[in-house]
Structure formats: C-alpha cells, structure tokens
Amino acid sequence: MMSHAVLAHLRETLAERFGKNKTEELCRLIYEIARREENEPLNILTLALEGSALEQIRFTTLKQTLLKRRFPNLAPEDLKRTYLAPLHLPSESEQIPSMRELFKPTAIFIEKRAKHYPLAGRVMNAWPEVEMVEIEAIDELRRPKKDWMKDFGKRTLAISVEPFDLVKPCPCSTSTVSCNYYLLNIGYGCPYDCTYCYLQAYQNLPAIVLPANLEEFLAHMDQKLELKPGQFTRIGTGEYADSLALDWLTEYSKILVPHFKDKAVTLELKTKSDCIENLLNLDHGGRTVIAWSVNPERFCNEEKKTAAVQERLRAAKRCEEAGYGTAFHFDPLILAEGCEKDYERLVEMLFDHVNESIRWISLGALRFHKDLRRAAEYRHPESQIFLGEGRLDPLDEKMRYTADSRIRLYREMVRQIQRYRQNTPIYLCMESPEVWRSVFEGKPYQGKIDQWIACGSS
Numbered sequence: 001m002m003s004h005a006v007l008a009h010l011r012e013t014l015a016e017r018f019g020k021n022k023t024e025e026l027c028r029l030i031y032e033i034a035r036r037e038e039n040e041p042l043n044i045l046t047l048a049l050e051g052s053a054l055e056q057i058r059f060t061t062l063k064q065t066l067l068k069r070r071f072p073n074l075a076p077e078d079l080k081r082t083y084l085a086p087l088h089l090p091s092e093s094e095q096i097p098s099m100r101e102l103f104k105p106t107a108i109f110i111e112k113r114a115k116h117y118p119l120a121g122r123v124m125n126a127w128p129e130v131e132m133v134e135i136e137a138i139d140e141l142r143r144p145k146k147d148w149m150k151d152f153g154k155r156t157l158a159i160s161v162e163p164f165d166l167v168k169p170c171p172c173s174t175s176t177v178s179c180n181y182y183l184l185n186i187g188y189g190c191p192y193d194c195t196y197c198y199l200q201a202y203q204n205l206p207a208i209v210l211p212a213n214l215e216e217f218l219a220h221m222d223q224k225l226e227l228k229p230g231q232f233t234r235i236g237t238g239e240y241a242d243s244l245a246l247d248w249l250t251e252y253s254k255i256l257v258p259h260f261k262d263k264a265v266t267l268e269l270k271t272k273s274d275c276i277e278n279l280l281n282l283d284h285g286g287r288t289v290i291a292w293s294v295n296p297e298r299f300c301n302e303e304k305k306t307a308a309v310q311e312r313l314r315a316a317k318r319c320e321e322a323g324y325g326t327a328f329h330f331d332p333l334i335l336a337e338g339c340e341k342d343y344e345r346l347v348e349m350l351f352d353h354v355n356e357s358i359r360w361i362s363l364g365a366l367r368f369h370k371d372l373r374r375a376a377e378y379r380h381p382e383s384q385i386f387l388g389e390g391r392l393d394p395l396d397e398k399m400r401y402t403a404d405s406r407i408r409l410y411r412e413m414v415r416q417i418q419r420y421r422q423n424t425p426i427y428l429c430m431e432s433p434e435v436w437r438s439v440f441e442g443k444p445y446q447g448k449i450d451q452w453i454a455c456g457s458s
C-alpha cells in the first residue's frame with residue numbers, strides 16, 4: 001500500500017497552493033495514476049508540472065494534465081463525468097482482519113421467536129463456544145456504520161424470523177433492458193468479501209442475517225408471484241447474499257430445490273462457492289439451475305475468500321452430472337490490459353468442464369454506485385478494480401466504462417462463447433437497448449430476454 005506519510009506530505013504541499021477541495025481532487029488523481037503506473041506520487045506530480053514550479057501552475061492546467069494521464073482513452077465529454085471523490089484510506093496502524101479469520105463468528109444473535117427453529121440448533125452445534133445472545137428484534141443490532149466498516153459484520157451471525165416479503169421483481173434501472181427476474185431474499189450479508197460488492201454501500205446492519213422461517217415463507221410465496229401464463233420466469237436468491245456459501249450450515253437448498261421441483265418457475269441459485277454437497281441428492285425436477293459468477297484467476301484478489309474459479313467449475317461439472325442446469329455470469333467483466341486473453345482462456349476452461357447443461361450466460365461490465373467506491377477503497381486499499389477508466393454513466397448515474405469499450409468487450413465475449421456453442425442464450429446485465437443492439441446487431445431477442453433464455457431451458 002502507498003505510504004501515508006508520502007500522501008500526507010503531498011496533500012499538505014498542494015493545499016498550501018490550491019486550498020482543500022481542489023487538493024482532494026488532485027490527490028485522488030495522483031494516487032490513482034501512481035497505482036496504475038506503479039510509480040511514486042511525488043514523481044507523478046513532478047512529471048505533471050512539466051518543469052513549471054508549483055507556485056506558477058494553474059489548478060485547471062494541472063488537473064487537465066492529470067486527467068488525461070489517468071484516463072488516456074476517455075473522450076472530452078466523458079472526462080467531464082469522472083468522479084474524483086476524496087481519498088479515504090485506512091491509517092497504517094488500522095489492521096484489516098485477515099480473510100481467513102473473517103468467517104468464524106465471534107458473536108451470534110438470535111431473535112427470541114427464532115429459538116425453536118432447526119436453524120438455531122445447527123448454528124449452536126457449529127460453534128458451541130460462542131454464546132448465542134437472545135434479542136427481541138434484529139433492529140437492536142443497528143450501530144453507526146463507521147464502527148463496523150472494517151470487518152463489516154462478517155463475523156457476526158444473526159438469526160431472525162422474517163416477515164413474508166422476501167420476494168420481489170428484480171429492481172432493474174428503468175433505462176436498462178429488464179429480463180423478468182424475481183428475487184427471493186434468503187439472507188442478508190455474505191461471508192465472502194468481494195472488493196466490488198455493492199453491499200458495502202448498501203448494508204445497514206453489522207451482521208450476516210439468516211432467516212429461520214424459510215419453509216413458512218415458501219408456503220405463502222406462490223400466490224404472491226402472480227405468474228403470467230406461458231411466460232418463462234426465473235427466481236434467484238443471490239441479491240443480498242451468496243446463495244450457497246453458507247448452505248452447509250443453513251441447508252436452505254434442501255428446502256428450496258424440492259419446493260420448486262414442480263413449479264412453473266426456474267429457480268436459480270447463484271454462487272461463488274463450491275458448496276454443492278447438499279444439492280447432489282435432491283429431487284430437483286429439472287427446475288433448478290446452479291449458476292456461478294466467474295472471473296479470470298488474475299482477479300482472484302478482488303473476490304476474497306470465494307472458491308477459486310477452478311473449484312467453481314469443478315463444482316459445476318458435478319452439478320451437471322447430477323442433472324442440474326447450469327448458468328454462468330461473467331460479471332463483473334473487468335477491463336485491464338490484456339484482459340481479453342484472460343477471458344478467452346476462462347471461456348475455454350468453462351467449456352472444458354460443462355457444456356450441455358448450460359442454460360444461459362450473462363455478461364455485465366463492472367458498474368457501481370459512486371458511494372461504493374468510498375467504502376470499498378477503505379476496506380480494500382490494495383484493490384485494482386477502481387483504477388479502470390470508469391466515469392458516471394448518464395444512463396443511470398452509475399460508474400461504468402464507456403459504451404464503446406463495453407461493446408467491444410461484450411462482442412468479443414459473445415464471439416468466444418459461440419466458438420464452443422452457437423446457440424447458448426447470452427444476455428447483458430443492466431445495459432441499455434442501444435448497447436444490446438450494437439452487441440447483437442439487432443437480433444430478434446431484443447426486448448424479449450425471457451423468451452430468449454427460455455430457448456436454452458427447453
């Protein structure tokens with residue numbers, strides 16, 4: 001990690017000349033350029049001054065020079081949309097807990113009304129040495145976020161009885177193409193620690209919350225879904241939690257998979273784990289698809305504590321052998337020098353492990369709300385992921401790579417995937433109709449993603 005003393009000196013020097021707010025923008029640019037180029041921040045400043053003395057250079061000149069160096073491929077209109085948030089890094093004396101330590105819970109809370117559910121017994125047996133503290137309601141755990149930013153509640157478990165509102169349509173932006181997806185919330189919080197995880201900006205409780213009453217909820221769910229006749233519907237569990245990371249403990253899959261085996265719905269369990277043992281002997285009726293998010297090995301530090309991509313693909317092969325459909329999400333696609341080769345190799349690895357069971361593949365370039373960056377940078381200062389050329393996308397004000405660079409990457413991914421299987425349903429996640437049209441050259445499944453995906457499910 002970059003020396004704080006160096007950054008503090010730089011900030012002081014610039015603040016004397018430009019004042020606080022302008023200095024924050026310059027520091028952000030210099031910090032990111034130094035990390036991208038593996039150079040010293042003071043060298044970056046010296047180079048940007050181009051022989052002038054700091055006292056003589058104007059702020060706008062210095063900022064423009066730095067912007068061009070930081071975002072060499074952005075057009076002038078995109079340069080205006082870069083987001084130069086103040087740097088918020090942990091001090092050198094603050095230790096981020098090692099990832100190995102992160103999951104064994106150090107505290108367990110249980111709502112009194114959840115005590116008699118089987119999940120309570122399983123959690124107690126798993127960690128008899130950790131006291132299970134009874135509470136009236138999960139809300140009692142709320143604390144100011146700054147107090148739990150470092151470990152993010154990843155060592156606290158909470159067992160709750162959830163109200164029956166665990167299912168809802170996927171909240172796609174209005175300006176992006178929707179894929180008729182429903183979300184089933186089977187928990188909140190995740191033992192894994194991806195640097196880009198949106199929960200870091202969104203989560204408001206310092207705990208991994210597990211509902212104890214999933215069976216009761218499912219009994220109410222079917223009326224709520226309001227399925228339209230003849231419409232292909234998917235329901236997925238991976239919005240606020242990884243679907244299978246804790247399945248060895250929760251055994252949710254043993255409830256979910258048999259429940260959906262004769263429903264007119266396809267259940268998707270999305271994971272970055274290889275935790276599939278519970279699945280292998282379940283009666284799934286062909287209605288459950290096990291899905292993996294995948295990224296090349298070079299980005300494994302961005303997905304801490306998750307199963308290695310090889311392990312995920314081996315797990316996929318075992319699920320294929322057990323008769324499950326499989327799906328893959330290349331999401332987030334991360335742009336970095338030479339990444340096309342890494343993704344090409346990943347597609348090859350995928351098809352080395354599975355083929356016929358693949359029901360759909362999605363592609364989604366890195367995107368994130370601008371508030372995520374502050375939390376992620378504080379928790380994962382070593383991450384490379386925010387050093388790409390992202391800018392605020394007018395589409396929905398999320399940070400994204402430019403449309404041109406996303407389209408190039410998507411086209412290449414589609415080409416690679418179709419080398420192995422021409423008719424695989426491929427869709428884009430959270431993209432505009434214009435990007436869809438450019439990637440798929442206006443093919444007929446535009447706007448009808450559910451039918452397109454259903455082709456792979458027949």
Ligand code: SF4
Binds near residue numbers: 189192197198240
């Ligand atoms: S696996 Fe998903 S939910 Fe878990 S940390 Fe990673 S992105 Fe977040």
